[in-house]
Amino acid sequence: MSSSSSDVAVEPARPAPPAGRALPNGLAAFLVFLSSGAVLVLETVSLRLVGPYVGVTLQVTSSVIGVALAAIAYGAWTGGWLADRRDPRTLIAPALVLAGIATAITLPVVRYAGELLRGGAASAVLLLTALAVFVPAALLSAVTPLVVKLQLADLRRTGQVVGRLSGIGTLGGITATLSTGFVLVAALPSTAIVLALAVLLGVTGLGLGAYLHRRGRAELPGPGRAKVAAAVLGLVGAGLTTVAPNPCDVETAYHCASVETDPDRPSGRTLLLNSAQHSYVDLADPTYLKYAYTQWIGAAADVAAPAGQRLDALHLGGGGFTVPRYLTATRPGTGNLVFEIDGGLVELDREKLDVRAGPDLRTEIGDARMLVGREATDSRDLVVGDAFGHLVVPWHLATREMADEVNRVLRPGGIYVQNVIDYPPGRFVRSELATVAAVFRHVALVAPPDAVAGLVGSNFLIVASDAPLPLAPLQQRVSGLREAAGVLSGEVLDAFVGDALVLTDDYAPVDQLLATA
Incomplete structure (x- = not known):
């Protein structure tokens, strides 16, 4: 039985492969x-x-x-x-x-x-x-x-x-x-x-x-x-x-770091991280504080307790260890615990800034948010927040939940000081003040008048406690410094903060708040 041509099976044509052979x-x-x-x-x-x-x-x-x-x-x-x-x-x-x-x-x-x-x-x-x-x-x-x-x-x-x-x-x-x-x-x-x-x-x-x-x-x-x-x-x-x-003198895991000698002060050293000035240390005189914000922190520490009384201090961020040196010099016996995320920076501080561990100084390498959670309740008299990623406070260190942890670690009457940087129109500092005020009963702000007026960018120092703050002595101290600064509190501070956003772990747009607009 013959079949017609229409019954013949024809194999479909395959697409032509690309020229040449495949690689192994x-x-x-x-x-x-x-x-x-x-x-x-x-x-x-x-x-x-x-x-x-x-x-x-x-x-x-x-x-x-x-x-x-x-x-x-x-x-x-x-x-x-x-x-x-x-x-x-x-x-x-x-x-x-x-x-x-x-x-x-x-x-x-x-x-x-x-x-x-x-x-x-x-x-x-x-x-x-x-x-x-x-x-x-x-x-x-x-x-x-x-x-x-x-x-x-x-x-x-x-x-x-x-x-x-x-x-x-x-x-x-x-x-x-x-x-x-x-x-x-x-x-x-x-x-x-x-x-x-x-x-x-x-x-x-x-x-x-x-x-x-x-x-x-x-x-x-x-x-x-x-x-x-x-x-x-x-x-x-x-x-x-x-x-x-x-x-860079040294590239750490987090920073391009270098140390420069102050041409006007032979014992002075400036620590630069990613080419920005982060710390100044006088190797011969630890009580010398060059930058205004360190002077404000020093003033807050000076009025936190009677002169010369030792403190248990926790530092969130090490930098050049300027403030721990100051506390050791002004309050002998003070115990300083420093949380610093960058181990390479600590090594640089040891080599070029003469940082030495001892009974008055301990350093733990790690993220401050993680480490503060391990600290005992009511274990510190003073907590210093001075941690930055370049010129920005890391968002997870700026939330209400972080402030809760700091408050837990502080003893009754203890003081929390937090350094922040902001620029006009000052949205971040207002939000951070609102955030800290959501946790602490008493809050004040140390800042230059022009920065409060929104005319210039600046450091701002937030001071907080569950006990009434020594506002009059603090104002007296900062008024006598080289750079004029004022202390805002009470209704004046409330007016400055306004209806600013309280930052939380769920929503903390720090970088966006810092953007100038």
Whole structure:
């Protein structure tokens, strides 16, 4: 029985695979893992690169994340577009080499540009973060779509190939984020991390190009010239890095830190964190307080108890240990416990500021919010809040719940002093006053008149207790200081605070309140 032509089964035509052969699966996975992970290393380290110039605030962190995501988006888009128009084997190696060169050049570019953009507005923050991240991250993000295109030899397995490589890329990013945050940043300076990454990318790209050339799968256009150009650019980048201005004596896990000698006071030392003045210490005279806010803290401590009486003091934030030194000098026998999150900063203080542990000074490394919860109830006479992330009080140290913990630790009649920085129109200091007043029955504010009037930015010192505050002696002390300051309390303070927001763990928009408007 014969069949007609309409009965003949015809195998459906398969889409033609891309030209050439796929990469070995292990090599493809490595390239995706490396390129995706390198982007996250750059993102993490770039925050440390730009921090000395524009600070480490929520806006800066958001800018770094946003620019990195933009680079990933544009790089993946461009990589996919190129993969459909050229043989990906001719593009992957050059992309890695160029990413290595761009990574190396990032260091001098950021350091020179940072000096010009230091302390700038939001546009300066975005520009500096773009210079730190965008080009190398975009080049690296182009690698994955190029590799994916090569691996799609059988389009019936598209979902499996894309899903596997996408998962590997995500694992690379996770591994890089955790490794950088927990290991690399703690063990190496940012310069070493960036240069090591640049070398890894460059060597991988050159090695991949040589491998493909030997296998006859691709030939990089003009290999001799490309290698020479890459070598020259890499050397230029490394050379510029060696002469680029570096604002750090030491890179800790949290800060770019340096100590400068006061030219007008040989025993004076200024501690700079991310290029901002954070502490001043006179190695020969611990009672010398240079900055106005430390003078206010000293004045509050002076009137907290009879002169010379020892205190049990808790300090949230160490900095240069200015206030613990002052208390030890003015109240012998005082027990100072300092919570400092940055162990590297404490080491720098020991080396250059002569900080020494002993019966009158103990230091615990860790987050103050976590550590204060372990302190015994009614164990301290004085709590000094002076912790900052750049020029901003960390939000979790500014909430009502934190104030509750401080109040629990204080003995009856104990005093809490909190240093904050704010700028016109003064929304944060008002909210922080409202927050502290929600916990303590008696609250006062020490500040310059122009700052209270909203004319200038300034430090503000909040003073709080469950017992009536020694307002008259405090006013007398601050009135006699070099920089005029007043003490606000009662109805005057209530009018200043108005209906300001009470900050809580659930809602504490500190950075937004600090934004000038």
